[in-house]
Amino acid sequence: MIEDRRQSHAEIDAIIARAIAGDQVGYAELYDRYAAALYRLCYSLLMNEQDAEDILQESFLYAFKNLHRFDSGKASLKTWLYTIAVSRCRNTYRRKQFFTVDISQWLGLELKAPPAEAPEAALMRRDAEESISRALLDLSPRLREAIVLRYGQGMTYREISEVMGCPQKTAESRVRLGHQRLKQSLQPVGAGLLEELLRVR
Amino acid sequence: MIGFKYRYCKVHMARYIGGDLSEAARRRVGRYIDECEDCHREYRRHREFALKLERSLPTLGRPNQQRLDQLWSSLERELQRPARNSMWLRDFASPHSLQFSYGLVMLAISIALLLPMLIGFHSSLAPVDLPRLPHSISVDRTPRTRAENRQIIFATAEPNCCGRGPMLQNTPAPDL
Structure with missing residues (x-):
């Protein structure tokens, strides 16, 4: 390795x-x-x-x-x-x-379903994507960065701290806090949405 | 006791899963997860959520390969463009050049501030039409009447005015 x-x-x-x-x-x-x-x-x-x-x-x-x-x-x-x-x-x-x-999002131009995707699957995917996007946007920019770098890019805490320009402990606590906030904001909508996003991909 | 264990696990679970707990705390949470059913459930819930995030977030904003290729084409054009402007900008923005630029700016500001004062100073030196000052004052002490003694003779500073010798001007003193 x-x-x-x-x-x-x-x-x-x-x-x-x-x-x-x-x-x-x-x-x-x-x-x-x-x-x-x-x-x-x-x-x-x-x-x-x-x-x-x-x-x-x-x-x-x-x-x-x-x-x-x-x-x-x-x-x-x-x-x-x-x-x-x-x-x-x-x-x-x-x-x-x-x-x-975002005018394209407003007009519904952004989320184009692949041709093979059934309408229900496309709708579910769109719902799941939107709820995750909303949850991410609800986070403060620093917490969002930490979460995206950790879970979206699979970076180590050391790398996150280098990218964000903060001590490693701060990066750790931002990831932890972001994780908690994301969990809280996704819970009322239903944790199944995440599952849905993964299933239809 | 179970309540305490569960609360402890709940507080430390994210860091336990993230792998950033101290060795002692990590062992303690691990023991509670093994012993307490609620703690184990909390661990599983948390772990599943983290795993889902790890799997779902990378799928957000998946790029369109065709669009990425278009972006590369325009980037390539930018890179091939002669960097005359940017070189000039780089030279201008170099630390020494910046110091020089700041110096120039400070000089310009200083001149702008001092200029009105200098203009004002010069204008104060310019000749101004002031009233004539008395050159000398003399009192005629010859015995005269009381009213006459109060006359003050002023002599102007202009000698030989009109070629007739010093011009004397009698000005009556104010009536005290």
């Missing part, structure tokens, strides 16, 4: 070196490796497709232009990219503190 991780780090370092040397394929490889996870992180924090895409693009552009500054001895590339994205998400929800309506 440790050997695998070391090998993976060495592999990423080699890709970074190639990218810094001007190899466009190196950038493409890094993008392919992290874009999907970074998009999910941004979406889970902002709950808006357009914002998530904008942040994804901005974060990669910043990271690629400053790749020569990245120090693999201090943090992993994943942690560095997540730190950049989370700080941009923070700026976004600071700007959007006032009530805003």
Whole structure:
């Protein structure tokens, strides 16, 4: 396991070196490796497709232009990219503190069911997704970040503390508190909703 | 006793599952879970919820691969664009350059603050048409009448005015 991780780090370092040397394929490889996870992180924090895409693009552009500054001895590339994205998400929800309506969500354009999905399954999936999104949005931004990084991205407490820029104990307590709040807010709706989301996927 | 065990477990369960309890507390919660049925139920409930979160949150906001490819295309174009502006910005934003810029700004502010004062100082030095001051005052002590003795002779500071020698001007003293 440790050997695998070391090998993976060495592999990423080699890709970074190639990218810094001007190899466009190196950038493409890094993008392919992290874009999907970074998009999910941004979406889970902002709950808006357009914002998530904008942040994804901005974060990669910043990271690629400053790749020569990245120090693999201090943090992993994943942690560095997540730190950049989370700080941009923070700026976004600071700007959007006032009530805003996502017009695509309002018009029901966002949750498109796959063609094979039955209407009832699509409805249940949408309900489950909406209730989780609402529960996440009810959390304070810091608790949401901690929960999304822990459960959505499977990061360790140490990595979470690096991304959030706080001590490890603080990261732990934020995850714990977020877990409790999420449990409380999902309980009245019914814990079966989560199960539903998992079942229809 | 069961109530106490359950309360203790409930308080510490999230940290127990998250693996961030101290060794002693972890062993204690573990013992209570084994001994107490309510504690065991609480543990299972909590654990299941954490597992569901771990499985359901990664499914939120699953990206569209086609959209990600489009984003990469525009990102690639951005990367290939000559970075003339950004280089200039980077140079301008370098620490030394920032110090220089701050210096310039401070100088401009200082000049802006001092300018009105300097203008005011110069304008105070400019000649102003003031009333003439008496050059000397002399009292004629020759015996005169009381009313005449009260006359004060003013001599102006303009000698040889109109080529007729110092002009004397008699001004009657106020009637005390």
